[in-house]
Amino acid sequence: MIKWKCTVCGYIHTGDEPPDECPMCGAEKSEFVEIAVAEDITPELEDEVSEEVGDNNAERISLFDKLVDLMLQNHLHPISVHTPNGIVPAAVLFLVLAYIFQLSSFELAAYYNLVFVLLAMPVVLFTGIVEWQKHYKGARTSVFITKITCGTVVLVSLLVLVLWRIADPEVAAPASSSRWIYFLIHIIALGAVGLAGHLGGKLVFGRSRK
Numbered sequence: 001m002i003k004w005k006c007t008v009c010g011y012i013h014t015g016d017e018p019p020d021e022c023p024m025c026g027a028e029k030s031e032f033v034e035i036a037v038a039e040d041i042t043p044e045l046e047d048e049v050s051e052e053v054g055d056n057n058a059e060r061i062s063l064f065d066k067l068v069d070l071m072l073q074n075h076l077h078p079i080s081v082h083t084p085n086g087i088v089p090a091a092v093l094f095l096v097l098a099y100i101f102q103l104s105s106f107e108l109a110a111y112y113n114l115v116f117v118l119l120a121m122p123v124v125l126f127t128g129i130v131e132w133q134k135h136y137k138g139a140r141t142s143v144f145i146t147k148i149t150c151g152t153v154v155l156v157s158l159l160v161l162v163l164w165r166i167a168d169p170e171v172a173a174p175a176s177s178s179r180w181i182y183f184l185i186h187i188i189a190l191g192a193v194g195l196a197g198h199l200g201g202k203l204v205f206g207r208s209r210k
């Protein structure tokens, strides 16, 4: 039995041949290398780190690159995604309770939660794109395309909801005729957050299997 490593996400496959498609990230068969070969290819990040530490040319590395390295080393994307992953479901729950029990205070709580997530989204998306480029070679497999689509859907949904709520503070009130469309957009955002989180978890879990 030969061990094969996915050069996109680091998934290890054991068998005579690599799989047709990586089960973790969807990369093609050609992205797999035999493990002995794979070990010669030092991961990009480690390369950069050792360069920075052991080399006098460190000064030439721009401040931006340093910040990016720091961001990756400290897993800023998996940390920052907790904001949408944790708070969007809470906002939806508050809204459901507000609708059932006609509680305007819960509706307001849901709205403030959304505002907070919207403010965090630039960090979530930026760190996600950087991580995709640096750790996953910017591979355009279904997993990453789905994640990027989900991130965009979340951003657009939140923007629409927050701007709508600002323009019409009564949009979710029992008398409002648009309250169900407003609710539906919450569900779309929740679905996108859930799917992106599920795929992200799968990727991180796959990487750690060595």
Ligand SMILES: [Zn+2]
Binding pocket: 006, 007, 008, 009, 010, 011, 022, 023, 024, 025, 026, 027
């Ligand atoms: Zn893979």
